[in-house]
Amino acid sequence: MEALKNLFNENFVKNFASCIKKYSSSFDEELYLYLVLKHLETLELKARMRLISSKIRSCLKADYGESCEILKLVKEDFFKEKTTSLQAMVLADFVEVYGLEHFDVSMNALETFTIDSSSEFAVREFILKDEQKAMDYFYKWAKNSNEHIRRLASEGCRPRLPWAIALPSFKKDPTLIFSILDELKNDESSYVRRSVANNLNDISKDNPILVLSFIEKNIGSNKQCDSLLKHAARTLLKKGDVKTLELFGYRKIDALILNDFILDSKVCIGEHLNFSFELENKTTLGLLRVEYEIDFQMANDKRSKKIYMISQSEVKANKKLINKKHSFKMITTRKYYLGIHFITLIVNGIKIQTKEFLLTKP
Incomplete structure (x- = not known):
């Protein structure tokens, strides 16, 4: 299997730069290619993504808000069908690097960039900066008609999202997350429901009693939700937690x-x-x-x-x-x-x- 880092190769960088130039005549394409390609082959996956995203700013002669609008056009053109969802994450990474002082512009950009890709990593920096303000966006996203945006509402606030920075306050007290998970637990999209289960599983590692309470409240409502809850309880089940096992009907067999x-x-x-x-x-x-x-x-x-x-x-x-x-x-x-x-x-x-x-x- 070819290494994922090779998705971010010279050909990708050249095509990406060409598309930015298409929507911004002031974009210094030659300088961008020089700054990126001279280091690209020496880097691993995440470093390649960061290099590609971070060099946009110095070569795009536009303020931050205008840059986001240009990149939205690039998303619809270059990233719609010609690339993978992983490659498209360079757009969200640009927001993560440069957008923290432009909170509302950035959150709206991440909402757009998560479609057909994911802003789940980038959005966490905004939770750390202003937890309540960020979660207000998450509550709104949980009601969005687009499944990718609804998934971001759950995936982005997972306390222990793999390969991402942790959210210490949510590991300590995940109360703010539960209204989002409650909204999405019966989502029509299995893609969204799987994220809800993973979020609950994260929470169970630090706050098992809260997850057990959520399971008790919702178990038996319908088969889809029961399946979600069982997947959410996988860490507790593996630990042999008696109460969790009993909730799903697994009882000690005395005469086994x-x-x-x-x-x-x-x-x-x-x-x-x-x-x-x-x-x-x-x-x-x-x-x-x-x-x-x-x-x-x-x-x-x-x-x-x-x-x-x-x-x-x-x-x-x-x-x-x-x-x-x-x-x-x-x-x-x-x-x-x-x-x-x-x-x-x-x-x-x-x-x-x-x-x-x-x-x-x-």
């Missing part, structure tokens, strides 16, 4: 029997760990959430645990056979260390049995 828990005694890096087991109950098993936790050997005798989902469904039989394999292929997000590892089976939040296996060299 584990049969034939079998796994490979060792596995090589690059291969799969195979394991299987059977769950049995005197009556039907009912709603089952089946997971497994791997306790990884790390460097310096430290350990790291991670939970993985197997299945979550209603089982109308009294037995369920499960065959599973876990990949130990090399990935960029985890480094594997040789030695003893442990795997634990989890049913409805209850850890039921642990076994060890050895991770070895190929």
